[in-house]
Amino acid sequence: MVPKAELHVHLEGTARPGLVRRIAARNGVALPEGLFADEDTFAWRDFLDFLNTYDLAASVIRTAEDYRDVVYEYLSDCAAEGAIYVELIASPDHARAVGLTEEEHRAGLFQGIDDARADHGIEGRILVSVVRNLGVEAAERTAAEAAAMPHPYVVGFNIAGDEAGFPPPPFIRAFEIARDAGLGCTAHAGEWGGPESIRQALALPGVTRISHGVRAVEDPALVAELAERGTVLEVCPTSNVVLGVFPDYGSHPFRVLRDAGVAVTLGSDDPPYFGATIGGEYAVAAEHFGLDEGDLRGVTETALVASFADVALKRRLLERLGSAGPAR
Numbered sequence: 001m002v003p004k005a006e007l008h009v010h011l012e013g014t015a016r017p018g019l020v021r022r023i024a025a026r027n028g029v030a031l032p033e034g035l036f037a038d039e040d041t042f043a044w045r046d047f048l049d050f051l052n053t054y055d056l057a058a059s060v061i062r063t064a065e066d067y068r069d070v071v072y073e074y075l076s077d078c079a080a081e082g083a084i085y086v087e088l089i090a091s092p093d094h095a096r097a098v099g100l101t102e103e104e105h106r107a108g109l110f111q112g113i114d115d116a117r118a119d120h121g122i123e124g125r126i127l128v129s130v131v132r133n134l135g136v137e138a139a140e141r142t143a144a145e146a147a148a149m150p151h152p153y154v155v156g157f158n159i160a161g162d163e164a165g166f167p168p169p170p171f172i173r174a175f176e177i178a179r180d181a182g183l184g185c186t187a188h189a190g191e192w193g194g195p196e197s198i199r200q201a202l203a204l205p206g207v208t209r210i211s212h213g214v215r216a217v218e219d220p221a222l223v224a225e226l227a228e229r230g231t232v233l234e235v236c237p238t239s240n241v242v243l244g245v246f247p248d249y250g251s252h253p254f255r256v257l258r259d260a261g262v263a264v265t266l267g268s269d270d271p272p273y274f275g276a277t278i279g280g281e282y283a284v285a286a287e288h289f290g291l292d293e294g295d296l297r298g299v300t301e302t303a304l305v306a307s308f309a310d311v312a313l314k315r316r317l318l319e320r321l322g323s324a325g326p327a328r
């Protein structure tokens with residue numbers, strides 16, 4: 001099995017309906033109206049409606065133990081598919097909304113990472129995410145809180161939410177705070193915004209990666225610039241197809257970007273919402289984008305090198321990739 005690494009997955013978005021139901025029952029919380037389409041399917045119509053459903057699911061995740069379980073279940077699933085490293089995009093704003101302190105939130109996240117490593121040998125790290133539609137002040141507050149709480153498991157910073165309605169420029173200060181605190185920076189752009197949104201995200205302090213970035217394909221000069229700068233794209237093909245950014249895998253630009261020399265990695269974004277897994281994304285890359293086993297190992301190598309993990313961990317993971325043996 002090809003060792004895999006994932007740089008783009010939203011933590012609250014990893015919890016499957018069954019886990020959300022178990023957590024709600026344990027907390028004595030009624031399941032929010034409109035959360036599920038049926039027993040095993042979240043209900044959403046389009047991207048903005050998906051963001052609402054995402055918030056509903058996150059609203060039942062209430063305790064440190066809940067967060068631990070969400071992290072543990074997801075990392076365990078990834079390990080079963082051959083993943084050796086996952087960066088989890090975690091949102092202090094969602095935890096705060098249910099009354100958790102950031103200390104409690106983090107205690108759960110870190111326990112999940114430790115337990116998954118102990119049981120399955122997988123490594124996880126946290127990227128603090130702000131939600132752009134909550135506004136600039138909230139983003140700066142969350143960035144400042146992260147900056148004031150350095151921890152070896154908290155390695156990066158991201159901005160998610162409604163890209164079309166909330167473009168990057170006003171968030172410059174939030175990224176400055178994160179970068180100055182030593183956090184690696186990436187930003188959602190080029191999913192619901194075009195090339196201009198990606199250019200604006202590239203201008204944010206500290207940004208070395210773009211979350212999605214796939215609509216760069218609309219502007220060949222930007223594609224060339226991404227390749228030249230070595231900016232790494234966290235590409236989530238199934239998310240893009242299911243959400244309708246591209247109509248099908250055949251029209252997805254993964255291959256075009258890669259062939260133009262852009263560094264591309266694979267992510268599942270919000271797995272149960274889109275029917276994605278990290279193993280599935282590697283399979284999509286093999287089946288639809290023509291990547292062979294060596295190419296897929298290269299994708300993992302790109303992800304490990306671009307990860308915000310510390311140098312020692314990166315070295316260990318790269319060694320593990322090199323010595324992982326032939327495909328199974």
Ligand code: ADE
Binds near residue numbers: 010013162191239269
């Ligand atoms: N939050 C969760 N998933 C997201 C996505 N694909 N884009 C922006 N914000 C998100």
Ligand code: ZN
Binds near residue numbers: 188
């Ligand atoms: Zn995302």
